[in-house]
Amino acid sequence: MITDRFIEKIVETQNPTCVGLDTAFEYLPEEMRAGVTDFRGAANAILTFNRNIIDSVCDIVPSVKVQIAYYEQYGEAGMETFRKTCAYAKEKGLIVITDAKRNDIGATASRYSAAFLGETAVGENRAAAYPSDMLTVNGYLGTDGIAPFLEDCNKYEKGIFVLVKTSNPSSGELQNLQLADGRTVYECMGDMVEQWGSGSVGKYGYSAVGAVVGATHPEEARVLRKRLPHTFFLIPGYGAQGGNADMVRACFAQGGLGGVVNNSRGILCAYQKRGGTYAQAAREACLDMKDDLLSVLGEICAK
Amino acid sequence: MITDRFIEKIVETQNPTCVGLDTAFEYLPEEMRAGVTDFRGAANAILTFNRNIIDSVCDIVPSVKVQIAYYEQYGEAGMETFRKTCAYAKEKGLIVITDAKRNDIGATASRYSAAFLGETAVGENRAAAYPSDMLTVNGYLGTDGIAPFLEDCNKYEKGIFVLVKTSNPSSGELQNLQLADGRTVYECMGDMVEQWGSGSVGKYGYSAVGAVVGATHPEEARVLRKRLPHTFFLIPGYGAQGGNADMVRACFAQGGLGGVVNNSRGILCAYQKRGGTYAQAAREACLDMKDDLLSVLGEICAK
Numbered sequence: 201m202i203t204d205r206f207i208e209k210i211v212e213t214q215n216p217t218c219v220g221l222d223t224a225f226e227y228l229p230e231e232m233r234a235g236v237t238d239f240r241g242a243a244n245a246i247l248t249f250n251r252n253i254i255d256s257v258c259d260i261v262p263s264v265k266v267q268i269a270y271y272e273q274y275g276e277a278g279m280e281t282f283r284k285t286c287a288y289a290k291e292k293g294l295i296v297i298t299d300a301k302r303n304d305i306g307a308t309a310s311r312y313s314a315a316f317l318g319e320t321a322v323g324e325n326r327a328a329a330y331p332s333d334m335l336t337v338n339g340y341l342g343t344d345g346i347a348p349f350l351e352d353c354n355k356y357e358k359g360i361f362v363l364v365k366t367s368n369p370s371s372g373e374l375q376n377l378q379l380a381d382g383r384t385v386y387e388c389m390g391d392m393v394e395q396w397g398s399g400s401v402g403k404y405g406y407s408a409v410g411a412v413v414g415a416t417h418p419e420e421a422r423v424l425r426k427r428l429p430h431t432f433f434l435i436p437g438y439g440a441q442g443g444n445a446d447m448v449r450a451c452f453a454q455g456g457l458g459g460v461v462n463n464s465r466g467i468l469c470a471y472q473k474r475g476g477t478y479a480q481a482a483r484e485a486c487l488d489m490k491d492d493l494l495s496v497l498g499e500i501c502a503k
Numbered sequence: 504m505i506t507d508r509f510i511e512k513i514v515e516t517q518n519p520t521c522v523g524l525d526t527a528f529e530y531l532p533e534e535m536r537a538g539v540t541d542f543r544g545a546a547n548a549i550l551t552f553n554r555n556i557i558d559s560v561c562d563i564v565p566s567v568k569v570q571i572a573y574y575e576q577y578g579e580a581g582m583e584t585f586r587k588t589c590a591y592a593k594e595k596g597l598i599v600i601t602d603a604k605r606n607d608i609g610a611t612a613s614r615y616s617a618a619f620l621g622e623t624a625v626g627e628n629r630a631a632a633y634p635s636d637m638l639t640v641n642g643y644l645g646t647d648g649i650a651p652f653l654e655d656c657n658k659y660e661k662g663i664f665v666l667v668k669t670s671n672p673s674s675g676e677l678q679n680l681q682l683a684d685g686r687t688v689y690e691c692m693g694d695m696v697e698q699w700g701s702g703s704v705g706k707y708g709y710s711a712v713g714a715v716v717g718a719t720h721p722e723e724a725r726v727l728r729k730r731l732p733h734t735f736f737l738i739p740g741y742g743a744q745g746g747n748a749d750m751v752r753a754c755f756a757q758g759g760l761g762g763v764v765n766n767s768r769g770i771l772c773a774y775q776k777r778g779g780t781y782a783q784a785a786r787e788a789c790l791d792m793k794d795d796l797l798s799v800l801g802e803i804c805a806k
Binding site for chain 2: 222224225236237238239241242267269270272273274275276278279280283301302303304305306308309311312314315320322323324325327329330338339340341342343344345363366367368369370371372373374375377378379380381385388389392436441
């Protein structure tokens, strides 16, 4: 069960951190960018960068989140780098989250699910094009748009994270509106997530259907943590977006369980502030982030 | 201005139809599937099929909608077919809508927008990886997740369609909930769309920011058509999903303007019911659909 495995890796590393491989080409050191003039060259350089980051952090963090937009923009070369990045992270024992926020009607959602979580069959061959452990999805279409993902989660031991309260400044425009029944839109989405996960609760009490809850909105996080006891949180917004450990605390339950905090630029670009190689600086940033998170969460233990 | 061009093509063809290239490999005739055993083979066969469909219908319809999940599931080979399908449709003079329902925080949305609407720069080279005229997006994240798309729409004469009231059975679970202010969630999303489009209204009164409004929900469509006078509708759900011309009528304004109706399986798989070649059957299905739509809309004229 994927969330159980995830929690065990978090306890093992004592680091509820997800390294966000939102690897913009501009993030790479100048010497890696020099002379690169096409999508293929950019994609190759990003793959080298990602592999070195993964090598440097894979023993101290449980997971990576690979944001697909940063790869798709380089066409098939970028998608190849995306696929190889996910495969390399998996090879190194990391939980791989594809951040693609996919959503569509059932028939089409089943294709997205086949691409990332399940498998696509051609003749006798069956494979996922972009194998991932977990996938972010958008629940605006309701249950029948989520059902195909749930089916594959169940069949292939995968998980999803549904957008509930996102980290961006405008997230409240829709998400914080109050419904006639007294709930907010994000609470309503959270309730659907808890419902979608009700069939897959693992041994630590969390289901395979997680929620994206931004570190930048601690009030809402507090409400959601209490309201969604079986929902594991993917928490973006720490670092460059303004979230800090104190704000993140609201996303966690007793024993420091219940979520994983993503950091992208703060890790990938750490070398720009710290000096040294980007790989070494990324490792130091992960260790600092661990200390920062544990200073408010205490020792993380799965009961 | 993209929506003006779109409307002119609709008037010219007298056919507010969008051919949905949601080309599942299973839709292909048996002889095209025989002996295909890998993603590359499947992707190549789909490209051949798509090109023949496009050749057969490009003089009688204004647009195609290419649903990216059906390509992504075949990895880079599939994405190549997706890219070449879009390019071929564009070459044949069709308006190309990429149906990808993308959504993310601003910094990431700008990458998606670069992939489909704008451009990605590497060295001196600047290009979009997957050039499209219009892109479907999901507005759950609010204004700052939409802003990068609006910027590129403006800069490159492109357009977007935001999910407002989707065609699937569960769409009401969130979208039809009533807010404390009396609006439904879909009305609220519609109001945001109208606002996002306020800076780009073209000469026929419609902006570059359209809305996805399902043919399967005529009550909601009627409300939205009235409420969003400057918003052009992309209307899925006709045919296989249960929508018909009578239901679609609610999406259109005076003169038969205001939207375009998508049909995927009903066109791609027409040969299975009609016999003959798939390309010829697709053409006949498009002509029948035109007759069906015009029987309720009357002559389409842009004033």
